[in-house]
Amino acid sequence: MKNPRKKNKQQRQHSQHQKQQKSNQAASHGKPVEQRQKQQGEAALSKPPGKRHYLIACGGTGGHLFPGIAVAEILQGRGHDVTLLISEKKIDALAASNHSTLTFEKMPFLAMPKPWSPKMAGFVMGVWSGLKRCKDLIRKHQTSAVLGMGGFTSFAPVLAGKQCKVKTFIHDSNAVPGKANKLTARFCDEILLGFEECGQFFPEKKAKRTVGTPVRSALLWAATETSEDPYAFFNLNRELPTLLVIGGSQGARGVNNAVAHSLDQLDAIGVQILHITGPGDYQEMRDAYAPKEIRLRSHVAAFCHRMDLAYRVADVALARSGASTLAELATFGVPSILVPYPYAADDHQTKNAAIFDKAGAGMMIKETDLSPEELTEQVRRLIQDKEHHDKMEAAARGMAHPKAAVAIADALEA
């Protein structure tokens, strides 16, 4: 089946490219990218006197780490040194492995136990030793500001910043803040928000502003850059409409199962699938696709280091509603079927998805309602009803904050 939308998509990408280039140039003080890259290289070599050090705590999950990396890239591009504090979890190592020019330091992963849990003593000890280590780092590098991206892994670094009297910031990318951010918000200097809706959960008098959720520079550029062939990279057919399945940084069992049970119906509507399963479900999902491989074109991966290319092939996405995933879908204007993780803290994924749903930038389906028929019908509508698709694409683009990382870097540098 030919995909009549492909040509339009490329044309849109081209005009979007020009718009984005203008926007990014404005965001980086009007300098074109080649000039900026050259200057970044020169800055790193000559170590200008204005060079500073920043600490970004972004461990625990891809949703903290990737926005932290996006801010670090901007600061590094401006000639500063950045240390990214990540956790010892496998996902952090996996995500960091593709960013060799950045400096990462590992801290133990901390999750706050229930108040009277026997684990509380270990948690307090963990915070205490993290605090000491972060203070040493801050003194050693004469850090100018600390940024916490959420989670208890950022609690000690931000507190250390406060105690060392350097500027402290937190960023919350969700519609409802996490426990750690609510606590850290009490003593940090400024709260930066991914969604405006999140502001109501923090003290009214506290300095806060909505900047969006930062997206890595490789993805920002790929949203407009068309030199590398993404179809060839994933061995997919450029003539077929493509469904991207992504369950956040660690995969989503509920979403994976729903797709595994819908393969025949999805095959019947002529869609090809790029399925990022997460490491846990990879083998099971490969087995689910195996008998269908002749009929259904697919690419199944445990983890994808080229999300820039993945979003470029996607005509529609089936995704969890983690904040970075949403920010990236918006950046690429990918219409989405959003299936919130039902057990996320304070049901924040439902609230994230509801914002996109209300704006017409995606459609939310509860995991319990995700039958093969419903899933296939929604995918079919998005690939066959051009008007419906284009409306959602435009609304998704409207939710993008391409300058989020720049705004946060500006705040840290100010």
Ligand SMILES: CC(=O)N[C@H]1[C@@H](OP(=O)(O)OP(=O)(O)OC[C@H]2O[C@@H](n3ccc(=O)[nH]c3=O)[C@H](O)[C@@H]2O)O[C@H](CO)[C@@H](O)[C@@H]1O
């Ligand atoms: C279950 C849960 O509570 N998830 C939370 C977690 O999500 P999680 O860690 O899943 O993060 P997000 O959905 O926000 O982002 C996933 C990130 O991983 C990247 N990626 C993903 C898969 C892959 O193969 N390669 C890759 O690079 C994506 O491009 C994206 O940048 O932190 C987010 C930020 O607080 C929250 O909004 C999510 O609700």
